[in-house]
Amino acid sequence: MSNPSLLILPGDGIGPEVMAEVRKIIDWFGAKRDLQFDVSEDLVGGAAYDKHGTPLHDDTMAKAQEVDAVLLGAVGGPKYDNLDFSVKPERGLLRLRKEMDLYANLRPAQCFDALADFSSLKKDVVAGLDIMIVRELTSGIYFGEPRGIFEEGNERVGINTQRYTESEIDRVARSAFELAMRRGKKVCSMEKANVMESGILWREVVTEVGKDYPEVELSHMYADAGAMQLCRWPKQFDVIVTDNLFGDLLSDAAAMLTGSLGMLPSASLGAPMENGRPKALYEPVHGSAPDIAGQGKANPIACILSFAMALRYSFDQGAEADRLEQAVETVLAEGKRTADLLGDEGATPVSTAEMGDAIVAAL
Amino acid sequence: MSNPSLLILPGDGIGPEVMAEVRKIIDWFGAKRDLQFDVSEDLVGGAAYDKHGTPLHDDTMAKAQEVDAVLLGAVGGPKYDNLDFSVKPERGLLRLRKEMDLYANLRPAQCFDALADFSSLKKDVVAGLDIMIVRELTSGIYFGEPRGIFEEGNERVGINTQRYTESEIDRVARSAFELAMRRGKKVCSMEKANVMESGILWREVVTEVGKDYPEVELSHMYADAGAMQLCRWPKQFDVIVTDNLFGDLLSDAAAMLTGSLGMLPSASLGAPMENGRPKALYEPVHGSAPDIAGQGKANPIACILSFAMALRYSFDQGAEADRLEQAVETVLAEGKRTADLLGDEGATPVSTAEMGDAIVAAL
Ligand SMILES: CC(C)[C@H](C(=O)O)[C@@H](O)C(=O)O
Ligand SMILES: CC(C)[C@H](C(=O)O)[C@@H](O)C(=O)O
Numbered sequence: 001m002s003n004p005s006l007l008i009l010p011g012d013g014i015g016p017e018v019m020a021e022v023r024k025i026i027d028w029f030g031a032k033r034d035l036q037f038d039v040s041e042d043l044v045g046g047a048a049y050d051k052h053g054t055p056l057h058d059d060t061m062a063k064a065q066e067v068d069a070v071l072l073g074a075v076g077g078p079k080y081d082n083l084d085f086s087v088k089p090e091r092g093l094l095r096l097r098k099e100m101d102l103y104a105n106l107r108p109a110q111c112f113d114a115l116a117d118f119s120s121l122k123k124d125v126v127a128g129l130d131i132m133i134v135r136e137l138t139s140g141i142y143f144g145e146p147r148g149i150f151e152e153g154n155e156r157v158g159i160n161t162q163r164y165t166e167s168e169i170d171r172v173a174r175s176a177f178e179l180a181m182r183r184g185k186k187v188c189s190m191e192k193a194n195v196m197e198s199g200i201l202w203r204e205v206v207t208e209v210g211k212d213y214p215e216v217e218l219s220h221m222y223a224d225a226g227a228m229q230l231c232r233w234p235k236q237f238d239v240i241v242t243d244n245l246f247g248d249l250l251s252d253a254a255a256m257l258t259g260s261l262g263m264l265p266s267a268s269l270g271a272p273m274e275n276g277r278p279k280a281l282y283e284p285v286h287g288s289a290p291d292i293a294g295q296g297k298a299n300p301i302a303c304i305l306s307f308a309m310a311l312r313y314s315f316d317q318g319a320e321a322d323r324l325e326q327a328v329e330t331v332l333a334e335g336k337r338t339a340d341l342l343g344d345e346g347a348t349p350v351s352t353a354e355m356g357d358a359i360v361a362a363l
Numbered sequence: 364m365s366n367p368s369l370l371i372l373p374g375d376g377i378g379p380e381v382m383a384e385v386r387k388i389i390d391w392f393g394a395k396r397d398l399q400f401d402v403s404e405d406l407v408g409g410a411a412y413d414k415h416g417t418p419l420h421d422d423t424m425a426k427a428q429e430v431d432a433v434l435l436g437a438v439g440g441p442k443y444d445n446l447d448f449s450v451k452p453e454r455g456l457l458r459l460r461k462e463m464d465l466y467a468n469l470r471p472a473q474c475f476d477a478l479a480d481f482s483s484l485k486k487d488v489v490a491g492l493d494i495m496i497v498r499e500l501t502s503g504i505y506f507g508e509p510r511g512i513f514e515e516g517n518e519r520v521g522i523n524t525q526r527y528t529e530s531e532i533d534r535v536a537r538s539a540f541e542l543a544m545r546r547g548k549k550v551c552s553m554e555k556a557n558v559m560e561s562g563i564l565w566r567e568v569v570t571e572v573g574k575d576y577p578e579v580e581l582s583h584m585y586a587d588a589g590a591m592q593l594c595r596w597p598k599q600f601d602v603i604v605t606d607n608l609f610g611d612l613l614s615d616a617a618a619m620l621t622g623s624l625g626m627l628p629s630a631s632l633g634a635p636m637e638n639g640r641p642k643a644l645y646e647p648v649h650g651s652a653p654d655i656a657g658q659g660k661a662n663p664i665a666c667i668l669s670f671a672m673a674l675r676y677s678f679d680q681g682a683e684a685d686r687l688e689q690a691v692e693t694v695l696a697e698g699k700r701t702a703d704l705l706g707d708e709g710a711t712p713v714s715t716a717e718m719g720d721a722i723v724a725a726l
Contacts (some may be wrong), residue, residue, distance in 0.1 A: 076557070090557045120488045120595050141504075141525060141559065142469050148560050152528065158564030159614070160525040162504060166518040192611070194439070197511050198506065201521030224651075227612045228619040231594065249590045249612055256591040287588075289535045 004036040004277075004315055005067040006037045008127065009044040009060070010265035012080075012089060013288025014298035014352075021300035021356030022071065022307050025324065028360050033320060040067070044096070045075030045089035046303050055092030067085070068273075069314040070281040071307060072096075074288035094363025100279045102268035103168065104175035105137040105247065106309070107285060109234070109254035113261055114332040118341060119259030121231075129258055131237045132183065134176040135247025137268055139168045140198075142244045153346055157360075162198050164243065169205040176241035177213040184238035186217045190226040190246055202243065230254050255285045262286055262299030262340045263328075267313050280314045282306040292339070296351040301328055304359060327362035331355070369400045372407040372423070375443075377450060377661035377715075378436025382597035383661035383717030385434065385670050388687065392674075396683060403430070407459070408438030408651075412562035413701045418455030427459055431636075431679040433644040434670060435459075437651035438561055439551040444659070456673070460500050463642045465631035467538035468610065469672075470511060470648060471506035472597070475626055475696040478638065480588025481704060482622030484594075488620055494600045495546065497539040498610025500631055502531045506606045527606065528535075532568040539604035540576040542575035553589040553609055553705040586613065593617050618648045619655050625649055625662030625703045626691075630676050630717075643677045645669040655702070661716040662701040664691055667722060690725035694718070696700050 001073060006026070010019040019363035030036040042048075042060045049055050055075070064070050075089040085091075097103075097127045110127040111119065119126045144161030151157075173189070180187045189206040203220055210218040221229065230253055242250060255264050264286070272277030284302030292298060307330065312321040336358050337347040350358065366486065369389070373382040394399040405411075405423045412418050418438070427433050438452040454533050456473055459465075474492040482489045507524030514520075536552070554562035573581040584592065586609045592599060593616055598671045605613060627649070633642030636639075647665030655661060667690065675684040685708040700710040701723050713721065 057636060085560065085571060086561060088557060096560065097546060120484050122483060122485055125483045144522075149564050155529040156564060157528045158561030159507075159560075160559045160561045162523040162525065165515065165520045173436045177630040192608070195457065196523045198447065198521030198523045200448060201512050201519060213524040224615040227590070228624075231616050231619045244556070245608075246612070248587045249609070252587040253594050253616060256594045261591075313549075 001341060002038045003268055004038050004069070006039050007067040007070045007332045008039060008041040008311070009070060009072045010041070010047070010191070011073040011075045011135060011288065012046040012077050013074055013290045013293040015075070015288055017294070017296070017298050017352050018284065018303040019071070019073045020048045020302050021352060024356050024360050025304055025307060025363075028363055029320065032363070035183050035271055035317065044072060044092045046077055046080045047085070049080065049087055049089065053087070056095050056150065061095065061099060064100060068275070068277050068280075069310045070096065071310060072281060072283040073303060074286065076288050078291040079290075087186045093204055094142065096281060099144060100281065101138055101270045102279060102281055103136060104139045104269045105135040106173050106269065106285060107133040107135060107240065107251040107255070108177070108250070108264065109133060109258050110260065110264065111258040111259050112329070112332060114329075115260050115263070117259070118343070119257060121257055121259070125235075125260055129232060130255065131233055131249060132179055132239045133249055133251040133254060134172060134179065134239060134241045136168065136172040136243050139164055140244035159350040162245070163197065166201065166205050169202050170209055173206045173209040173241055176239050177209060177216050180216045185215055186219070186238035188226070188237055190221050190223045190240060190242050192223050193220070194234065199242040203207065206241065220324065226250060227253060230257065233311050246324040251285070260340065263301045263305065265302055265309050267306070267309045269313060272323055277314050281312065284309045292360055296353065297339040298352045299340050300352050304328065304356070313336040323363065327359050331363040333356045365639060366399045366401045367432070371402060371404045372427055372435045372649065373404070373410070374436040375409040375440050376437055376439045376653045376656040377591040378438070378651055378716050380612055380657070380659070380661050380664040381435045381647065381666040382434070384667050387719050387723050388667055388670060388726070391506070391726055392683065395726070398683065401595065404692055405454045407435060409440055409443045410453065411455055412446070412450055413442065416450070418452050419458050419640060424458065425461060427463060427603065429494065431638070431640050432673045433459065434673060435440050435644060435646040436562040436666060437647065437649065439651050440653040442653075451661040457505065457553060459644060460631060461506060463641060463644065464501055464633045465644055466499060466501045467535050468498040468633045469542070469630045470496040470498060470614040470618070471627065472496060472621050473623065473627065473690070475623050477692075478623050478626070478704060480622070481706070482620060484620055484622070487575070488596065488598075492597055492621055494597060494617065495542055495602045496610060496614040497542065497602060497604045498530065498614055500605050504653045523609070525559070527561050527565060528563065529568050532590045533572055536569045536572040536604055539602050540572060540579050542578045544576065548578055549582075549601035551582045551584055551589070553584050553586045553598055553603060553605040553613065555586050556583070557585055558666050559668035569604065580707050584645045586677040589613060590616060593620065614648070625701065626664045626668065628665055628672050630669070632676060640677050643671045643673065659716065660702040661715045662703050663715050663719050667691065667719070686726065690722050693725040694721045697721070
């Protein structure tokens with residue numbers, strides 16, 4: 001049997017630096033655990049634009065469709081701010097999500113014990129926090145038509161369309177309920193059914209899907225109230241399921257609340273391929289952080305933990321994923337900290353590469 | 364000259380209770396400061412639906428158009444959850460906003476010194492916080508067409524439309540810059556210009572308006588990063604300007620962060636009327652809280668401070684508004700607390716009515 005294949009897309013900003021550390025981890029699993037991957041690497045985002053004039057080359061897109069999993073660093077940067085909308089770095093990432101049909105974006109918001117002090121929230125509010133936000137990723141206002149800037153009378157109008165079909169809501173709701181079954185058996189669905197018809201349909205379909213999961217406790221919350229409750233007492237949640245745009249804001253807010261932003265991975269999953277594995281893309285929740293790129297300050301943990309998610313969700317290597325997550329905890333417990341996490345007494349400052357090495361050593 | 368006119372719409376849930384306390388304050392200003400208002404009262408939301416089968420009767424709408432200011436309590440409640448979308452309590456409020464053309468929703472997120480401990484955030488993150496969110500209130504996805512639930516093939520699709528014209532963005536941006544000139548001279552505009560064309564137009568127009576205010580420092584942030592930064596270090600902001608839907612989430616999150624949710628007022632302002640006053644509706648940020656309605660537990664301060672905003676923005680009585688805000692501070696400093704704020708050592712629990720009386724006494 002051939003090795004599982006992995007396409008690495010480091011992207012922009014700190015993407016390449018953090019990805020270099022993931023390569024060390026991948027190598028370790030190959031050498032020590034006999035877990036070999038066929039790794040290829042390519043460009044995405046601004047890096048792809050610089051070379052090809054497009055944020056995602058068709059060849060790269062084709063490769064992504066063929067591999068067992070894609071691992072992405074980050075895209076974007078001020079250098080590309082004035083590019084035309086159609087070739088902005090973000091379009092590369094959005095094309096991957098859309099064409100691979102990665103409809104379920106899993107964003108854990110977890111607070112690492114060693115880092116609870118880093119949150120702007122009080123320690124008792126976040127210590128031990130472990131929630132999962134399931135964000136719909138291939139539809140809604142990100143992709144709906146009509147869209148654009150049009151002339152109307154003697155002025156312009158900017159238009160985007162929120163659009164959800166029953167089947168789009170159904171499948172992401174199922175992902176959320178399946179996850180909840182393996183976790184705390186609670187799902188909270190968030191929309192604005194009080195002002196948006198798409199929210200009414202969302203609530204209806206999620207309720208319908210919920211009937212197939214009688215063990216799971218389902219609740220509904222307006223997204224504004226959801227934002228409030230995430231800030232007030234996030235531990236009330238287990239799994240949150242929401243649409244593409246609400247998910248963008250709510251998952252970022254939740255990630256920041258944990259104080260562990262540089263630590264948080266994500267998985268974007270689609271339908272099963274012929275080999276039974278889901279189409280999958282893994283990426284850190286943090287962005288390309290152009291202000292610190294190239295300085296050895298970036299925290300590689302979010303990207304490393306994204307690889308752990310790949311081990312778990314794509315390669316059925318839950319035990320190896322646990323091993324990797326454990327190694328990260330060990331290194332943190334030793335007090336090793338990249339620049340984003342400095343401030344603790346007794347912490348040992350380490351560079352991006354030193355953090356990667358320390359995690360390999362802990363493995 | 365006739366007295367300025369005020370239409371009071373208590374609405375649902377705790378609305379009537381908190382409004383009863385505002386009436387005491389209004390009476391005090393009439394008796395002691397010779398500030399008389401022609402006050403009328405009417406129904407909105409579920410209360411209007413119960414009587415008229417519509418959440419806002421046409422006569423009430425007509426009255427709202429004629430008065431100098433509207434003061435609203437809150438709308439909505441589980442009793443009305445299964446009503447048809449077109450007659451939900453929220454539609455009454457949305458109709459008022461739309462037909463009065465109240466495009467600038469001012470939502471201060473302020474942390475009251477006496478209450479900094481109530482925040483889920485660390486004290487140094489929120490103590491002294493004073494930011495102003497200016498939310499566009501009459502357009503965007505709340506009102507854009509097409510909208511609805513439609514048949515498509517053999518399933519249904521839920522559709523809403525985000526839609527902003529240049530002039531709609533221009534006028535709300537001007538409100539934000541005008542406010543910033545009287546505050547910290549900083550405006551941060553939030554959208555998702557990286558994924559939405561309506562966000563691109565938003566950024567362009569706000570930038571253009573900014574040129575008329577060279578003293579104001581203008582920055583732009585993607586709304587997801589904005590949600591993060593509000594959670595991380597809200598004091599970096601002075602005035603935030605954003606669209607209807609982002610404003611809904613971001614202002615609620617910001618309000619919750621302050622720990623002072625039951626304390627926060629809002630003003631929704633439109634164009635100047637013939638008498639020079641802006642069309643205006645004032646309402647607390649909190650909702651109808653049906654779970655505690657009728658129990659004397661509600662905090663009337665947000666609604667009372669909404670009346671203070673009316674004094675300032677509609678009636679040109681800035682000094683009297685200061686006096687009222689000062690009275691609220693005094694009562695808090697004395698340790699008087701409604702049920703939502705209990706927990707401090709040495710706090711004196713008071714009912715809704717006792718809080719109103721205490722504020723009158725402090726005036
Ligand atoms: C980079 C950007 C297009 C993206 C999004 O808006 O989805 C990012 O914010 C995210 O959350 O993954
Ligand atoms: C009650 C509801 C329609 C309203 C909104 O979504 O605008 C509320 O959440 C608000 O923020 O004033």
